[in-house]
Amino acid sequence: MYKILIIAGEPSGDNLGSKLIKEMKIQFDEEVDQKNSQNKKLLFQGIGGPKMQNEGFVCLYKIEELSIMGFFDVFKSLRKIYSIIFAISNYTKAWKPDLIITIDSPDFCFRLVNKIRKIDKFVPIIHYVAPSVWAWRPKRAKQMSLLYDKVLALLPFEKPYFEKYGLSCDFVGHPISKLSIPLDSERENFFKTMEIDNSNKIITILPGSRKSEIKSLLPIYLKLIENLSIQFNNISFVIPIPENISNYMRPTLNVYKTRIKILSESKMGVDKFDSLKFSLFKFSTLAINTSGSVSLELARAGTPMVSIYKCGWLFEKIIKSFVKLKSANLINIILKKKVIPEFLFEKCKVLAIESSVKDLLSNPSLQKEQKDAFDKVIKLISTDESKQSEKAAKISIQYLKEEIL
Template identity: 35%
Template sequence: MHGRSEHITRKIFLIATEESGDRLGAALMKVLRQRLGDAVQFAGVGGRMMAHEGLTSLFPIEELSIVGLAAVVKQLPKILQLIRRTTDAVIDAAPDVLVIIDSPDFTHRVARRVRARNPGIPIVDYVSPSVWAWRPGRARAMLGYVDHVLALLPFEPEEYRKLRGPPCSYVGHPLTEQFASLRPNAEEAARRDTQPPVLLVLPGSRRSEIRHHLALFGETLAQLRANGVVFEPVLPTMPHLEATIREGVQGWPVKPQIVVGESEKRAAFRIAHAAFAKSGTVTLELALSGVPMVTAYRVGAAEAFILRRAIRVPSVILANLVLGNDVIPEFLQENATPEKLSQALGEVLGDSALRRRQIEAFATLDAIMSTGNQPPSVRAADIVLATMRNGRQTK
């Protein structure tokens, strides 16, 4: 009986609307096809990488790459129409399982509607929303429409237990599969300790972040140089942001070397002695690469007002949260001044207690983030298949 049921073609519906989600979705699809062979059919929304794995996307995900509140308001009717269209497609397909990948503003709205219209479809959420950072009530709300959460960060399952959310399993962060491109070889390790030390300058990966940070980062480097600290600034960026960055650094007294593209960025990480970064995912990338850092974060006044009241974690730095220890200094809003930042940067560039503390903490990350010998996509696929096979016992 069991053998025969395996020949039934399984229909899996996936929704990813951003490049990072598309990458996770493609890796997941690859493993699901290995597990199910020809007995699997994919449908849904995805990008270039998921298309390569055989998904015909319902619409191009570029239609959803909207940045900034004003743009969202203007595009709202279109976004709502795409949410309705995606929901209808899930209901029509009646898949064996629905996998929503990140982008909670879009995917969770679809998941709630699907659950209301067909409670029999199991739903897996790949990448947890930041319930541990703000709006913790979302974890409880998700119980109503998510059957299992696949977490990228090791502390998240415990948070879901505390917040009484749906079952949550740590499957591993995609960065844990990229150690080779993050870690220096012997020659690169030697460059890390050669004068002048390379200082990575990372003001952000979104236009709004760059706008808030560029002047501050430029003034901080000028102050650092005025303090007599010797360093070689390298600013990695992506092709679509290169023009914005080049224009933005024109007025900087200390000119950074600009490198463009993902592989150039990783090459810079492998020779860097220290980093000056915007708080965010990049802090985890730097920590896994073994690069000590100082972080800053500034947002607009309205956003700051909201975040101050909403944030419920002691640190907004991902690496600190994963380590469970605030080893990386962060300077937020009015606390982010060139004077304070340059002083802290002088410490991480030199042989200081702050630098040594970070290097020791980063050495423990591999063990904290380990998934044994299973890649994240394999762990994720196994939970998706188990959730699918168990189905939903609807009343």
């Protein structure tokens, strides 16, 4: 039995983790068959979510306990965070994993790994999803070189930032680049499933996956919906709600249920939710989204977008002090030019966002400009591998190879 500790602190990490676990089991079984080994299995434990659990992952703590963002949110949760770090590091000492993989959530993961390294200097540790050291806090790359054996990067330009400190980094590609796009012929069935008039346009609303983001941005989204509903009677607004924020959002959204369609993971389950969510992106005229990795999902679906971001005043000051980039949308960052309209911090005003949305709705050339940019970005974040998770799993399995052989 080979023991692998995985730490995933956010829904996106749960998604990556589930695919990684599935692919590692496939590749490991192939290795075992080739070597005629007996009773060789992989056991995965740690921090994760429902998708990882569906792959047989044993969850010691759930991602909901770590899905925080913002200075005050972190400050208020410090006791809880450090109690989890203490518990997991002690568990690691007793369990003695053969491999540790941390996924995203760098601030939490680095603190945990720092604690684990004091207990075990030799266990191989991989970090999956390179932190954005090219945007802010570049010293994290050097810090990681003292803690990790390998970094798996999702973006092609990230390798040099870690390799200059002697930390091995492999570009594995972004999983979004391999997502299957729904066919145009599926549109009518999707509208029927969602109970939306086939002649309507859809605007997808994506307020974020963290409670602190939603607290700052949901009032802005709701005001936008109210204003646009008055001006357009042929637009349907849809909000997909992941399970980890369902209880937080639903009471507020229920007040607006005559204007907003809700796609709920907690009601339909993970697989159906993911499938319908990507169909939603594909068949939306445009999306208004909180800046984050969802921008790449929208790009893969070919959905024009307007991005916004706002947070608490102190966290905003901290971000502005450290962040070197003027853009928060990954499309703009990767292409090094502004293609996607962005409204960040003090510019995140309802009327300004509303004006940009109306421009995008009425101007096909603006929509085409974005879609052309999406094609370029998807090519840049792709690899030759058939699946990004295959490459990540192959690299991870290498750290178990000696024991397998």
